Amino acid sequence: MVGPGGFGTFEEAFEVLTGMQLGYHQKPIVFLDLDGFWSLMQQFLDHAVGTGVLQAQTRTLFRTASNAAMALDILQAIDPQSA
Numbered sequence: 823m824v825g826p827g828g829f830g831t832f833e834e835a836f837e838v839l840t841g842m843q844l845g846y847h848q849k850p851i852v853f854l855d856l857d858g859f860w861s862l863m864q865q866f867l868d869h870a871v872g873t874g875v876l877q878a879q880t881r882t883l884f885r886t887a888s889n890a891a892m893a894l895d896i897l898q899a900i901d902p903q904s905a
Contacts, residue, residue, distance in 0.1 A: 823852050823893045826859040843880050850900040852893040855886040 824835045838851045853860045867884055870876035887893035 823854055823890070823897070825854045826856055839883050842883050850897055851883075851885070852896050853884065853886045854890065854893055855888050860886050 824831060835851060835853070838847075838849060841847045842849065842851075853863075855861065864884065864886065867876060867881050871878050871881050885896055887896055
């Protein structure tokens with residue numbers, strides 16, 4: 823679970839996403855979107871898909887939840903074989 827943060831948080835979280843994208847691991851990650859903190863990042867990633875820089879399949883790896891309970895539910899529901 824990734825909470826709001828700065829460059830270090832971004833770097834560590836996107837390193838996990840990159841590892842998933844490249845098939846190095848299947849560790850799911852959820853961004854805790856408190857007060858819409860990650861909404862602009864979601865818009866940017868949608869823009870990246872729209873311009874062809876990011877594949878739509880890869881975009882699905884960036885999951886958000888509005889509270890910790892929802893984030894835990896998402897993490898528990900993810901099948902590691904399909905993540």
